[in-house]
Amino acid sequence: MSLGVGSVLLGRYQILRLIGQGGMGTVYAAFDQQLNHQVAIKYFRGQDAIFQSNLQREAQILARLRHPSLPRVYDLQRVGDAAFLIMDLIEGENLDSLLAQRGAAFEPDVVLAWAKALAPALSYLHHQTPPVIHRDIKPQNIIRTPEGQLILVDFGLAKQWASSNQSVVAYTLAYAALEQIQATSPVNQRSDVYSFAATLYHLLTNCEPADALTRASSLINGQPDPLVNPVNLNPAVSPAMAAVLVQAMALPANERPASIDQFIQQLQQGFYNQPSLSSAGQPTIVQRPAVATIALLEATKPALSAKQILQPQLPPQQITYQETTEMEDPLTRFLVFSILFVVGALLLLCLFAPNF
Numbered sequence: 001m002s003l004g005v006g007s008v009l010l011g012r013y014q015i016l017r018l019i020g021q022g023g024m025g026t027v028y029a030a031f032d033q034q035l036n037h038q039v040a041i042k043y044f045r046g047q048d049a050i051f052q053s054n055l056q057r058e059a060q061i062l063a064r065l066r067h068p069s070l071p072r073v074y075d076l077q078r079v080g081d082a083a084f085l086i087m088d089l090i091e092g093e094n095l096d097s098l099l100a101q102r103g104a105a106f107e108p109d110v111v112l113a114w115a116k117a118l119a120p121a122l123s124y125l126h127h128q129t130p131p132v133i134h135r136d137i138k139p140q141n142i143i144r145t146p147e148g149q150l151i152l153v154d155f156g157l158a159k160q161w162a163s164s165n166q167s168v169v170a171y172t173l174a175y176a177a178l179e180q181i182q183a184t185s186p187v188n189q190r191s192d193v194y195s196f197a198a199t200l201y202h203l204l205t206n207c208e209p210a211d212a213l214t215r216a217s218s219l220i221n222g223q224p225d226p227l228v229n230p231v232n233l234n235p236a237v238s239p240a241m242a243a244v245l246v247q248a249m250a251l252p253a254n255e256r257p258a259s260i261d262q263f264i265q266q267l268q269q270g271f272y273n274q275p276s277l278s279s280a281g282q283p284t285i286v287q288r289p290a291v292a293t294i295a296l297l298e299a300t301k302p303a304l305s306a307k308q309i310l311q312p313q314l315p316p317q318q319i320t321y322q323e324t325t326e327m328e329d330p331l332t333r334f335l336v337f338s339i340l341f342v343v344g345a346l347l348l349l350c351l352f353a354p355n356f
């Protein structure tokens, strides 16, 4: 079905322009000739009956949502194997475009303010029964309106059903949690915590974070985690804030903050440079050099390919990390103590045998 500019869809929606195309569908701006207002239409094409009925069930859930930072969903129309979701048209520019135009990282106070503005919307989604998981938080899906308000678009909709379809990628690799890529354990609000943190990481550093699959693959092969500490990319980010981000992007879901609210609280503490805590579930920063080992996967070394990681035999929760600092290394400890011993002996000689 062609949706050319000017054509009228379903006898009512005049297509104004193409907004963007993603893995699951295409988004258009249109004019609703019946209600005289502009809408956004997401066009899902070539979907089977199971997908369509799941889509309908989810659209019914989304239609009940009311939040100032989320577009309202009005209608779902089906024509053959195509489906059209009608929702608020959000005018403005997405944060990915704003970052590209700026060509440099955003200031930490700006990103923190954005995070705090978006968190209630995510929290609202997560507190639905059943919880609505966004599944695709990324700078491109956050639109800043001309009034400066942030709106989170493209949420939830049937992405878990799409992910079982081999031809569809229903997430964006750089921002997706490992459990979402592997599809071996349920995606939950901690998966959104990962994506939200990865989004903030990108905005704070102007660099896409290393994706979870590459990171897991490196760790399995005894390599350091390729996720660059945000402090090294933007010195304006405090070490404590960076630690919170890195913790929220932990590969095992159970090491991330349990909720968006908890994450934002930690991020705010980090911004104001409060000391980071090292107990379980609290932010710690990855020290370099550090030896990262994946204890339960140790037996499978030396090499696991990315494809193998994708296979469902090893749930991501089984991945645990162990870190040793430089001083914990026996050779380093031996060298440091030897040097201290020699220096001490020389000092004693100078004191008690000055003619020596």
Ligand SMILES: Nc1ncnc2c1ncn2[C@@H]1O[C@H](COP(=O)(O)OP(=O)(O)OP(=O)(O)O)[C@@H](O)[C@H]1O
Binding pocket: 019, 020, 021, 022, 023, 024, 025, 026, 027, 040, 071, 087, 088, 089, 090, 091, 094, 136, 140, 141, 142, 143, 153, 154, 169, 170, 171
């Ligand atoms: N209601 C809306 N109003 C305005 N723009 C929107 C709206 N919903 C989505 N968009 C924009 O449309 C573009 C394409 O969205 P789309 O959802 O097709 O792509 P995607 O997120 O890359 O992939 P996927 O199909 O996996 O969701 C994005 O840039 C998004 O910001």
